[in-house]
Amino acid sequence: MIDIDYIIEGFKEAIQLLIGFDREIYGIVFLSLFVSTSATIISSLICIPFGIHLGIKNFKGKKAFSRLLYTFMSIPSVVVGLVVAIMLSRRGPLGTFDLMYTPKAMIIAQALLVTPLILGLTYSLSKNRGKEIEKVGTTLGANKFDIIILIIKELKVDLMVNVVTSFSRAISEVGAVMIVGGNIKNRTRVMTTTISMMNSMGDYSMAIALGLVLLIISFIINSVIYSYSGED
Template identity: 50%
Template sequence: MDYIADGFKEAFNLLISMDPEVYSVIGLSLVVSTLSALIAGILGTVIGIYTGLKAFRGKRLYARILYTMMGLPPVVVGLLVAILLSRRGPMGSLELIFTPTAMVIAQVILVTPIVTGIVFNVTVKRGREVYELGKTLGGGHVAILGLFLKELKAELLAAFVTGFGRAVSEVGAVMIVGGNIQGHTRVMTTYIAMNNSMGNYAKSIAMAIVLLSLSFLANAFVYHAAGEEN
């Protein structure tokens, strides 16, 4: 058990000493995950609200497919994106494989169904009420969308934070499309996996502490927003 306690001590020393490698990994992780969550959040919110309000044939089937896609296997998504972006793939000329952009693409594909599913579910339950209120007040499409964002603020924030949590904790897809290249595509999850396999537990623990802290802060933010909303 001593090596575990020593690992935690070394982990805190790494964080306090502002180790350049550790903080560059943290920085890249935050940039990639935040950008992915923002893109997926916008796409998921628009698609979720639109499909949640609109009546169309096959809506039940659509919902089942959407909820299934919320659990897409990350390694499968990573493999598909890698094939598309590889030199021999249809998008190989863009030379995006093993870049942060490729990681963002993979994470957006993973996160968008999650955000869409949450927003769709909320819209099906409460969306018609908000929509009718907006129409009664004489609002146009933009005004009604603003009303949605206001009335469903806590739920939409929860969807975004869920998406961010999915992105920042992802390892399979980003490992495949990013390659875990030091100083270029190495993020917190791949850093943890690599150091754990090498027996560098202190570095793994240090990054795990950061991940847990980010998760705690994100959830605290949502609960705070929900409290204000209620």
């Protein structure tokens, strides 16, 4: 039998936690935003220029590269988390840096997770629309670096939508940050891992509160995407 009062009470407690500015909840929210934003920015700074360069460049094996890149765009987050955990573990090649179970490890994992997505979206956009811009730039005497900057300026709206889409994947994933972060209280807990844990513990008020925050963030992200994509 469905207990409606229990569900309603859970939502009431969740709202009270949010409007009461519960320190633990907002600490989790801010860490989530910091980790995902940092990972997306790091990946974007590397992948956008590189993706544009690859998109307008003709090279041997471009079709095979495209298929491989598009495959990695949907790589499971737990696989990325496992790879990063192996690299950062005490016996791993990067174990001496003692990064495991820290926010830095979570940023690394999420950056690697969204890298194929940002690179793939940028590559596809540049391949389809960058050639014409490259021709204009070449006609005006621009060098390769200037052409990349020109393409970024001309396609900045589409590139921003791609970055926001990648951020959306980063902040909503749970597998990678759970593996490399460990979901440690007041240290590496983010919204998705906390929701998963609280659900298993039966503490639905905090899970609902964080779920509402994720929905608000998702709404903001989708609003940005739709507003810049020109859809009504």
